[in-house]
Amino acid sequence: MANISYKCPTCGAEIFWTAAENCFHCEYCDDKFSLEELTAAMENQKADALTEENVQKHEELEEGEYTQSNDGTVGNNLVKYSCSHCGSEIITDRSTAATVCVYCGNSVVMGEQIINDFAPKYIIPFKVPKEKCMKSFADFAKKPLTPKKFDVNSVVDKLQGVYIPFWLYSGSCHGNIKCECIDEKTWRQGNYEYTEKKYYDVLRDGVLEFDKVPVDGSSKTEDDAMDSIEPFDFKDLKPFNAGYLSGYLAERYDEDKEKCYPRAQLRIENTTRDQLVNTCKYDHVNVQVYNKNTKITGVDYAMFPTWLFYTTYEDKKYFFAMNGQTGKFIGNLPIDKIKLTIYSLIGALGGGILGYLLGGFM
Amino acid sequence: MISKFLRTLGFAVISMSTVLTPTVAYADDSNAVVGAVIGAPLVGIITGSVLVSMSKSKYKATKADKYINSDLDMKRQYDNYVKTTTDKRKISND
Numbered sequence: 517m518a519n520i521s522y523k524c525p526t527c528g529a530e531i532f533w534t535a536a537e538n539c540f541h542c543e544y545c546d547d548k549f550s551l552e553e554l555t556a557a558m559e560n561q562k563a564d565a566l567t568e569e570n571v572q573k574h575e576e577l578e579e580g581e582y583t584q585s586n587d588g589t590v591g592n593n594l595v596k597y598s599c600s601h602c603g604s605e606i607i608t609d610r611s612t613a614a615t616v617c618v619y620c621g622n623s624v625v626m627g628e629q630i631i632n633d634f635a636p637k638y639i640i641p642f643k644v645p646k647e648k649c650m651k652s653f654a655d656f657a658k659k660p661l662t663p664k665k666f667d668v669n670s671v672v673d674k675l676q677g678v679y680i681p682f683w684l685y686s687g688s689c690h691g692n693i694k695c696e697c698i699d700e701k702t703w704r705q706g707n708y709e710y711t712e713k714k715y716y717d718v719l720r721d722g723v724l725e726f727d728k729v730p731v732d733g734s735s736k737t738e739d740d741a742m743d744s745i746e747p748f749d750f751k752d753l754k755p756f757n758a759g760y761l762s763g764y765l766a767e768r769y770d771e772d773k774e775k776c777y778p779r780a781q782l783r784i785e786n787t788t789r790d791q792l793v794n795t796c797k798y799d800h801v802n803v804q805v806y807n808k809n810t811k812i813t814g815v816d817y818a819m820f821p822t823w824l825f826y827t828t829y830e831d832k833k834y835f836f837a838m839n840g841q842t843g844k845f846i847g848n849l850p851i852d853k854i855k856l857t858i859y860s861l862i863g864a865l866g867g868g869i870l871g872y873l874l875g876g877f878m
Numbered sequence: 879m880i881s882k883f884l885r886t887l888g889f890a891v892i893s894m895s896t897v898l899t900p901t902v903a904y905a906d907d908s909n910a911v912v913g914a915v916i917g918a919p920l921v922g923i924i925t926g927s928v929l930v931s932m933s934k935s936k937y938k939a940t941k942a943d944k945y946i947n948s949d950l951d952m953k954r955q956y957d958n959y960v961k962t963t964t965d966k967r968k969i970s971n972d
Contacts, residue, residue, distance in 0.1 A: 659933045686947075697957070704969065711965045721954040727947035743939035750918055758937040783942035790941070791950045863925025864918040871917020876910035 522623070525549065525557035530622055532763030535642035535677075535840070540759070551759050555810045585662060599624060608653075611734070613819075614679065614758075614766035625761045629716035629768040630732045634755040638818035640748055642764065642840045649675055649838050656836075656845040660859065663852040666829055674827065677820040677840060679766035680737055683773045685780040687812035689788040692721035694805040697798035703717060717803075720792040726784050728816065733769030737824070738835060739779070744846040745839040748820050756819065765776070766819060773815045781810050803815040 524531040524542035531554070534541040540549045549557070597606045597619040606624060608615055613629035616622070644652075653675075654668045697716045702709060728750060732742035754760075785808045793801055821840025826833055829850045836847030 617959055659929075661929050661933050690953075692954070696960075707968055709967045709969045711967070713963045713965075715960040715962070717956075717958040717960050719954065719956050720952065722950045722952040724946060724950050725948040726942055726945045729942045729945045738936070740936045740938050744936045746939065747944045779939075780942070786940050787942045787946065790943075791946075795950065795955070797954070846935045848936055851930060851933055856929060859929055860922045860926035864922030867921020867924075868914045868918030870921065871913035871915070872910045873913075874917070875913020 520553065522759055525554065532623060533641060533643070533760050534761055534763075536645035538641070538643070540762070551757055553694070553759070554759060557701050597624065597626060610764070611736070611768050611770040613768040614761035614764060616763075616765070623762045623764075625756070625758050625766070629766075634768045635817075636681070636819045637816045638753045639679070639756045639760050640750075640752045640818070640820050640841050641754065641760045642821040643752070644823070644838065644840050645820075646675060646677065646823070646844045648839075648843065652838060652843055653836065656847075657849060658835050659849055661851045661855050662849050663829070663855075666850055674825040675823050676825060677764040678822050678824050679761060679764055680742060680822050681733040681767055681769035682742075682818050682820050683733050683769070683776050683780070684728045684730055684816040684818055685773075685777065685812050686727050686729070686814040686816070687784070688723050688725045689784050689808055689810045690721075690723045691785070691788040691792055691806065691808040692719065693789065693792045693803050693807075694719050695793075695796060696802045696804060698800040698802075700799045708773075713737060716798065718796055718798075720793060720795055722788075722795075724788045724791055726787075729780045729783055730818075730820070731779045733771045733773070733776055733817070734767045737822075737837075738765065741835060741837045741846060742822075745822060745837050745844055748839065749840055751798075752819070764821070769817065773817075777812070780812075784810055 522531050522540065523529065524540075524545060524547060526547045527542060527545040529542055529544040531540050531542050531549070533539075534548075537548065540551070540554050542548070595608060597608065598604070599606055599622055602617060602622065604617060606615060606617055608626070611629070612626060613634075614623070614625045616626055657666065657668045668760055695718045699714045699716070699719045701714075703713045704710070730746065730748065732739065734742075788808060789803070789806055793803060823838040824836070826835050828834070832850070834847065834850060836845065838845045
């Protein structure tokens with residue numbers, strides 16, 4: 517059996533999830549279906565159910581068969597599938613869970629990448645359509661130091677909607693802090709200024725619970741970038757259904773929950789420490805000891821929507837990402853050094869004048 | 879990354895010291911000139927830093943504040959008074 521693709525129940529054409537309309541929309545007959553309607557229509561196609569027996573397994577490449585991946589880097593971890601629509605070979609790396617056939621445009625979901633240990637529990641479907649993403653990037657790129665030559669329109673075509681694998685850690689952190697706290701009071705009397713400091717030995721011991729702290733499980737995306745596009749709104753979290761992947765790219769995790777856990781642990785323990793410190797109502801709080809014990813009670817695997825693209829400007833690569841649910845854009849834009857110098861000099865001139873005026877009054 | 883930041887910071891401090899020290903010395907007792915000399919590079923660096931930070935929006939997440947699921951359940955706490963100190967400083971000769 518082939519990989520999974522979704523057909524319009526009315527006309528049989530390829531059908532995709534449409535973020536703007538929050539449904540499946542057939543571009544040919546203009547019919548629209550909710551996920552439930554599409555699933556019901558496909559009930560008779562039992563062969564499409566995701567089981568280990570009937571999903572297509574990848575084929576290993578023969579040595580030297582393909583050595584270049586799409587982005588020009590040498591790929592040594594590639595596998596081969598067949599397009600269920602045109603039969604063409606689809607070459608991907610081992611962690612790709614959904615892609616689009618470059619020959620016929622058919623949306624292909626690699627069933628073997630989303631079953632058994634790789635089956636996500638949740639998914640947040642795309643809510644931001646590509647058109648809005650392109651407009652948002654144009655707005656995002658309008659920064660004072662962005663070079664004029666940085667052509668936004670030439671890079672937006674490279675946008676790709678990608679479901680990124682995330683681990684969601686739930687649990688609690690039992691922490692205690694011992695600190696020296698100081699209350700300070702200052703007053704003047706005659707020609708003297710008095711400062712009184714009251715010292716306290718303080719202990720706080722408490723437990724804080726956390727729900728679904730996300731950490732991305734893909735080594736291909738920058739950790740900082742995936743951290744930066746948070747937060748995702750979990751009210752849109754739905755039970756995973758492969759239908760949502762239709763029309764987008766998707767990755768399965770290649771970093772397991774044990775490998776990603778330290779990132780979640782760090783965040784949980786830092787926040788617990790902050791919450792404990794916030795209960796110390798003093799002018800100064802010096803934490804001397806922080807003991808913590810984090811217990812994870814559940815780890816869920818989910819896929820979250822992102823719009824990603826790389827672009828090159830003056831031989832340097834830039835990566836941008838957008839939260840496909842909330843529309844939050846992140847990335848480091850190129851900086852025009854001449855503009856930076858001019859604005860800094862203007863600032864310096866203003867600072868000089870201000871300093872001169874203030875100094876004159878003193 | 880930290881070494882790059884320290885290198886830039888060190889360069890900025892040396893540059894500022896090179897310009898500021900002789901100028902402040904030359905300025906003698908004129909507060910206005912001293913204010914101008916200190917204000918110019920300071921505001922220039924702040925302006926540049928703010929503009930550069932506007933072009934960068936990637937950061938490593940170190941907190942999980944948005945995923946707190948309960949109020950802090952305090953198991954034990956104490957605040958033991960230790961001591962009081964008082965300092966006295968002369969503020970004027972007048």
